[in-house]
Amino acid sequence: MEQVTVVVATRNRRRALAGSLPRHPHPVILVDNGSTDGTVGFVRRHFPDVEVVEAGRNLGAPARNVGVRMARTPYVAFADDDSWWAPGALVRAAAVLDAHPRLAVLAARVLVGPEERPDPVCGEMAASPLGREGDLPGPSVLGFLACGAVVRRDAFLGAGGFDDVVFFFGEEERLAVDLAAQGWGLAYVEDVVAHHHPSPARDPAGRRGLATRNSVLTAVLRRPWSVVARRSLAALREGRHGWRGLRTAVPRLPRALANRRGLPPAVERARRTLERTRG
Template identity: 75%
Template structure:
């Protein structure tokens, strides 16, 4: 499943690399993306959403899927040959696994994404019924989810909307007793689109760090995250202001983690030797 918005050039490169079936969710593109995909890739199911739903667009795609597992991709990412067959085998063999986080290779030089390095070295306790290191996060463009569990946890939400949307879902899946694991031999490729606004993404990252904290973390953690943003540069302060505008909605959905899960989440913030 692919979510896109105004990235037709990236799709022309990535879509030929996808295995069928593929659902493409278009978040209100104005560059002719749906028409292009229907003309060039008639085997792909195109769903025009008419507006930008952000990450929650994936929820509709998961509901439309008819398979027990759903692989996510962005318009600038794709799965390696055989990766999805391997992912299905792993999920079949590990029934508690709700999210399989793949190894993500970035750019033509295929650098390992630093987030994957962190997941491979996860400090969380090993869980014998999982196929790799236990994690409390993942990269949405390189993850395969168990459809039933994803929907039961509510999928992605419109408070965070986009960028960093994985954290709240990962925590809720773990709170429900489901497993998330990094599986190194399932591989995805990510060639980041050149049409990216670095300062805008930093503001988004800051906004959503605050919102994720409000949604699930204790108040001292929320205060620390907000203070860090307030002491940052213009982009971080902009992100904090944007978060405050969304605060009422976040508060209505606030549900603090159990002490044991909060301790696990906090362990990910500790310096590593």
């Protein structure tokens, strides 16, 4: 019986999928966020074993929730349209999750580009100041890269999955702290490997604005007001990208406030420890 389903969320990335989909072990569920480039027909024609779900519109990161709900395996591995898992990685991930029943998120080592350089976030996770708990398989973390994460399906859904307030980019932080608040563990496991070949056509300035917006919104959702103020002031000092991020956060604030709740003191202390370490 299969233990891991690969869930891919995509939008208008047909060419990237042509290279990544053949690399995924089955089962695979692809959730299409309203593509207009023929992605759905292309995948159904060339990859008939992939289960395709048409969202009909751009759901952002919460499109992954759709795939997780449809999965019939205890674990789900996320992949972007430009990423894939190394051979044998998901077999190893399932064994680790089986052996560590409190583990909700296995954060893998992500190798970037043809040169396979480790993503800088992996170095941060490997050196996590949170240490290593006895019932977890690696350093404890309170964040992860979605394209390098294998999750316990029931824990993911119980924590609400990804939310549409943040929508996309940096969506992992809120989920991570909510899982920890429920008593789940998250750990970095270096010998589980994912590959990520991001497109050079990405918009760095736009992503900086998104990062600012979502950092502030995540703070509004779960962190003390002092953290909200600190992140907002940091955004103001960033210049036009920070201003843009704050401006685009405003329409989302009512929903963030409606879903606001505090974290248990131990989880808040852990987040502050991470932030002090990063400076």
